[in-house]
Amino acid sequence: MKSPVRPHQLILRLATGASILNSGLNKRGADEDTAVSLHGMAVGTYPFLDKIDPATFTRLLSAGEIALGTALLIPLVPNRLAGAGLSAFAGGLLGLYLRTPGMHKPRSLAPTQEGIGLSKDLWLLGAGLALILEDCENHCHKGD
Numbered sequence: 001m002k003s004p005v006r007p008h009q010l011i012l013r014l015a016t017g018a019s020i021l022n023s024g025l026n027k028r029g030a031d032e033d034t035a036v037s038l039h040g041m042a043v044g045t046y047p048f049l050d051k052i053d054p055a056t057f058t059r060l061l062s063a064g065e066i067a068l069g070t071a072l073l074i075p076l077v078p079n080r081l082a083g084a085g086l087s088a089f090a091g092g093l094l095g096l097y098l099r100t101p102g103m104h105k106p107r108s109l110a111p112t113q114e115g116i117g118l119s120k121d122l123w124l125l126g127a128g129l130a131l132i133l134e135d136c137e138n139h140c141h142k143g144d
Contacts, residue, residue, distance in 0.1 A: 017069045017070070018069070028066075039054035039058065046095070090127075094125060
């Protein structure tokens with residue numbers, strides 16, 4: 001059975017998948033201070049998350065990152081599906097960047113020193129969209 005993932009896509013998926021999987025694994029068993037910090041930042045951007053306690057939020061975030069990272073690392077998961085998950089995740093991270101005070105300079109998208117880490121998540125969105133678009137390009141025009 002031939003893998004649906006081509007070599008250049010595999011490199012993209014390995015880089016993003018390993019990073020996200022590692023992030024999720026590092027959040028497993030997070031202490032209370034870490035959970036409160038992660039939850040507080042998320043609630044500042046997405047107020048509906050206030051209904052979830054910090055420990056549960058952190059466990060769910062960890063599980064989601066582990067699932068997404070694993071899906072990216074398994075070549076049998078279609079690019080379109082892996083790319084959609086990656087794009088959604090990156091969109092959430094970019095929301096944090098855009099809506100959290102102090103992450104970018106006033107009236108600018110340029111990051112502050114504190115915002116550099118989140119601003120770099122733009123590459124995740126680019127990778128996710130590339131997987132979706134290339135998969136569509138390969139499958140949507142077969143009848144041409």
